[in-house]
Amino acid sequence: MTLLPSLKRQTAALRALGAALALAALAPVAVAQSAPSPLASFTRTINAAISGYNREHLTAVTPEACAAACVNDARKSWCVSFDYDKTQAACDLSNARAGEVGGLKTDYAGNPYDHYALNVDALKDFARTADAAISGHNTEHLNAVSPQDCAAACTASSRAAWCRSFDFFKTQQQCDLSDKRASDVGGLKTDYPGNPYDHYALVQGLGVPNPVTGPNGRKHVLVIGIDGLRGDALFCAGCVSTPALSALAASGAYHRNVLAGGSQDTVSGPGWATLFTGYWADQHGVTSNDTSLPLRKPHVFDRLKQRYPTATVAVVGDWFNITHNLKADGSDFVVMNAAKNSQQATDTVKGWLSWTNPPTAIFYYLHNVDIHAASYDPFNAFYQSKIAGEDAQIQQVLDALAARPTYAQEEWLIVVVSDHGGSGSGHGGQSAGERDAALILTNSYRNPTKPAYCQGDLTGTTLPQTGALTPHVLDFLGLPNDTAGAKHPACGQH
Numbered sequence: 242m243t244l245l246p247s248l249k250r251q252t253a254a255l256r257a258l259g260a261a262l263a264l265a266a267l268a269p270v271a272v273a274q275s276a277p278s279p280l281a282s283f284t285r286t287i288n289a290a291i292s293g294y295n296r297e298h299l300t301a302v303t304p305e306a307c308a309a310a311c312v313n314d315a316r317k318s319w320c321v322s323f324d325y326d327k328t329q330a331a332c333d334l335s336n337a338r339a340g341e342v343g344g345l346k347t348d349y350a351g352n353p354y355d356h357y358a359l360n361v362d363a364l365k366d367f368a369r370t371a372d373a374a375i376s377g378h379n380t381e382h383l384n385a386v387s388p389q390d391c392a393a394a395c396t397a398s399s400r401a402a403w404c405r406s407f408d409f410f411k412t413q414q415q416c417d418l419s420d421k422r423a424s425d426v427g428g429l430k431t432d433y434p435g436n437p438y439d440h441y442a443l444v445q446g447l448g449v450p451n452p453v454t455g456p457n458g459r460k461h462v463l464v465i466g467i468d469g470l471r472g473d474a475l476f477c478a479g480c481v482s483t484p485a486l487s488a489l490a491a492s493g494a495y496h497r498n499v500l501a502g503g504s505q506d507t508v509s510g511p512g513w514a515t516l517f518t519g520y521w522a523d524q525h526g527v528t529s530n531d532t533s534l535p536l537r538k539p540h541v542f543d544r545l546k547q548r549y550p551t552a553t554v555a556v557v558g559d560w561f562n563i564t565h566n567l568k569a570d571g572s573d574f575v576v577m578n579a580a581k582n583s584q585q586a587t588d589t590v591k592g593w594l595s596w597t598n599p600p601t602a603i604f605y606y607l608h609n610v611d612i613h614a615a616s617y618d619p620f621n622a623f624y625q626s627k628i629a630g631e632d633a634q635i636q637q638v639l640d641a642l643a644a645r646p647t648y649a650q651e652e653w654l655i656v657v658v659s660d661h662g663g664s665g666s667g668h669g670g671q672s673a674g675e676r677d678a679a680l681i682l683t684n685s686y687r688n689p690t691k692p693a694y695c696q697g698d699l700t701g702t703t704l705p706q707t708g709a710l711t712p713h714v715l716d717f718l719g720l721p722n723d724t725a726g727a728k729h730p731a732c733g734q735h
Contacts (some may be wrong), residue, residue: 279308283357289345289385290324290354295333307332308357322358340394344384363392367441368596370576370589373429374408374438379417388441391416395443406442428564428577431585442574448598452549453718457652457691462602462714463642464656467631468509469611471662472497472679474619474628481625485636486681489655493683494695494732501661501706502676507668510534512660512706513567517541519711519724527567535566541711542569542602548720557589558606574600583607583634591641605638607631617663617674643687652691654717657681658710680709682732695732704729
């Protein structure tokens, strides 16, 4: 069919228009973008105002205009908040924050005011522990505040000499400033009904730089304590599958029969004290689980802090002894999780590992394998289920560790230890099963460029519990070992 001339012209025009539209779609398009509102830099609290502290009054203005005035060059050196009078279209600019003046006033007749606080990064200096608080030790109470307000108040010049932490009451928008850290009072309380609190600890900018350096980067120690784990319950035909522990052992070394007990009962107090000090109970003094028994020999982490005073030590566990009489005296961060709640302990360690400068040394305590029920037999299904559950918790921590942006430039000695084994439904005696404890050592987990601290199955060489933890940590950190224990001969500083 032949098109008429006019139809041909229309068809050509449509084709040209289509081509032009196609080219236009490919070409970059300039889109006018409006500047962000100055209010984006402020947090609004409705029906509230600072009482007094009004430095400059503006009339016939919008909230946006007040925000712009607060941050302009003439006022940005002092303006940190303003109150907006909604009925008068006026505002008062202030050089004070709510937290600095005891909180906001919220009972004005008719609620004419909204308060706007300039956002600051005050919280960068604090580490948050969700669903936890210090019990007591509240130095100052603030109302109608945000966590940012509380952080700014804690670090203000008027309080900086004493404020170390605060608990934020989430449902009431209140906080209690404290002159104590969790480590000063035996850890945090985590079983408040409804979990109304979050705890914020001042850590001076996401942690304190680790002073311990070596040829392979800054040296850290992560000790994973698994209560009641028999060494022969790992890495054997018929044993429970433990992907996390197996990966640690594969990258380093393991011992399936560290000898606990002997001259002391195979219970937790003496066992952990021996691991922490490198001495037996007749010298370290902890002969039972009595919480009044202090360590008479130095904790390995206190030896670290004696050599490196700015090194930081963190402890998390649900057993009172771990967070009290058996912890290092110089512990900087101590969290007591709820009984047998491994996820709380795991989340705490993950939080520490998220800091730019995580603690130099961490003790992470897992309690669920110490079952006191059924059987400690390595092939018992219930016992195996508890081991598998803690292995899954450990995997979360290892993933967080390996995800650190600076992990390749750091060297972490990861040590897995247990305090005793078990026989039947208990422990405390001197049977082979009760004396059988576990050890895993690696410094190259997902970090294969690090020369291995030690490798392979170490079980063939007898290793008493005095040599399991403290001598290896001291050796790795380049510290002298004058304890009663000695490291495994296949392991050594590099």
